[in-house]
Amino acid sequence: MSQIPALLDFLDHSPTPFHACANMVQRLQRAGFILLDEREAWQIEAGGCYCITRNDSSLIAVQLGQRPALQSGLRLVGAHTDSPCLRVKPSAVINRHGFCQLGVEVYGGALLAPWFDRDLSLAGRVTFELSGKVQSRLIDFKRPLAVIPNLAIHLNRQANQGWPINAQTELSPILALAGDNPLDLSALLTQQLAAEQGIESAQILAFELSFYDTQKAAQIGLNGEFIASARLDNLLSCFAGLEALLAAKTSGQHCVLVCTDHEEVGSASACGADGPFLEQVLRRLWAQNEAQFAQILQQSLLISADNAHGLHPNYADKHDGNHAPMLGAGPVIKINSNQRYATNSETAGFFRHLCQREAVPLQNFVSRSDLGCGSTIGPITASRLGVRTLDIGLPTFAMHSIRELADSRDLGFLIQALKAFFACDQVL
Template identity: 70%
Template sequence: MREALNQGLIDFLKASPTPFHATASLAARLEAAGYVRLDEREAWHTEPGGRYYVTRNDSSLIAVQLGRRAPLDGGLRLVGAHTDSPCLRVKPQPELVRNGFWQLGVEVYGGALLAPWFDRDLSLAGRVTFSRDGQLDSRLIDFRAPIAVIPSLAIHLNREANKGWAINPQTELPPLLAQLPVDASRDFRSLLAEQLEREHGLRAERVLDFELSFYDTQAAAVVGLEQDFIAGARLDNLLSCYAGLSALLAAGEEENCALVCTDHEEVGSCSACGADGPFLEQTLRRLLGDGEAFVRTLQRSLLVSADNAHGVHPNYADRHDGNHGPQLNAGPVIKINNNQRYASNSETAGFFRHLCQQQGVPVQSFVTRSDLGCGSTIGPITSSQLGVRTVDIGLPTFAMHSIRELAGSHDLAHLVKVLGAFYQSAELV
């Protein structure tokens, strides 16, 4: 099971270079399992026992299994994650020609570690909006091939490089795409139109706009002398999306279960399709109805907010509280912060810890050092939006927000097992 899950994650990461592609990958797997797509613009006709999913902005997805047990009796079992990761996004008018090289201007999305982006084989993917036969259309594209690189400056020209230096994203991050003849120029939108024709067989009259991200073409892999680790891009937080999907597809038919994978977590979640927007509440109200029954159902429900945690890096162990240092391959981590950066409380954390113990899954705790700031997740946002009880958890990782992150190769199976038990748990907190 462990090897199959790890390979499934690797395949999922390869198919999901952007939130748009991640959502499409999730949708394809749900449809293959019999889930029916709902359109937000149309009337919904659902029934007990039905399995449905809905997307918004092509980058967020909610999947719901309506169980045989009435939601008002047993509540909802929700698992939340996010589809976005820090990256380099292409600017609207990105063309740069400098010293005979064609480059693209980029904007940093989220809190990215910038140094690892240098000297990588980069490709480009995302959503393109265009006109065709007088009509608007949008498609996802993925160049797949390594079409760009951000070369480092040689040590001879920057003797202070190994002492650390501030990277200027405006001047130092534009990737190189090609070397051009003297006085030549290239049109980026023409390049996108060519890719639309190659990938979809569509002739775009005019490329109107785009949302495109560079990504590392090196595939994720199980690595290490004893194959202890999974290395790959976008583990934060596609690892949790994949774990939640795997658990949902294996869930029984009795309970009401939901998987919520939203965009824009890395930039605050404040969008129409983010956790700080109305997407989840509007979806649940359409499925469960308004009024007192809706509130009563939520008060019988529980959200497991799954987002990666900081494992203890052996070279930087002093960056952790000595009593709260999560280890890779030692199970999921309950994340706690008394200033409400995480939404766990004693009851929800106790429930999750008890569930892990019942399943024979190791479980850990994380509290950040008292003299360091603490990150946050969709947990507090969703909890405050809906009033649903929440526990924040995640798998320990290294190099969070790097172009290539590292997790334990045993931990995915641990997380899928406990989330599967959560989806089938007859009693919540």
């Protein structure tokens, strides 16, 4: 339970994948990890701790063990930094009927209805020219700037029967009354750069901005049972993996935490799980030749940690009765015969044995046979690297909503299990 305040702080200060990545790097550097630049030659040594970023939104952190990787293999934990949200379009400003709005594009499989009537702010990365040089910085307005008001029920009598939400016409947040001076978004971003980063007179060239809910992450429930927040999918797993890695600094094993962007849209990017980022880093750190790299991977194990669907008391029929994980009852092994999850009997058996040894409760999740199944970075990474993989996650409610719900006890269970994984002498 002691990790809950730190998790809430991490969630509040990570409104975008860029901010999540920056916050993790800062935490790693405070713990003695050295930030490596992919453009430079690396000087590494046994027992060293290093981290690498790509696109400012994906991170790989490694602890080099004392034994040769050919003997011990790698212990990898994977998660993702992105969450469904509303991204601002490049030419975003809309002035209509006396209001100033910003056009948005839906990122990922978002639940759209919860975005209405929320106090929204803006954060992301801004690219600009200053003194002839192109640079990028992160910004976060933090204060409420916008809202997407619902249509009154008097004008939409079918609202409680459900209605399709048009992403083009119904989701543009309102920022202000249009007035005599229409919004200049570039000027607004320039002012924010000056206020937040101390950078004056920048010429805005491009941006990647997301709206987010300003309501803080919170521990709620009559007895503090729950964690309520945006972006639990999947910053909850990023945080747990980071905590476990930092605790494993004395384990002597080769440990890797990989938190990649773009999982919610398929992972097919230079910094996503379906891109070359992880493989390129692993080769630079451990591979002397192709045969040795294959040998190392075949002695390794990847745990893909991504949230699971908990049994909702109002919708219990959406679950297979024998595979319906409960909030507060520990991590979930995710299984799918059609390879939407990469778990097999060996990887599941290994993790079950590990959790039994650590007295960590464990559950199974299999989707109903008549319902579709989501996926994770697990099958993608397994197919790219050929590494044995296990898919797990913590049970949550309202996945892909603007505010999700998890059990406050499960975080400790997951961290405990991942700590044991990073420290174990042998995987499979």
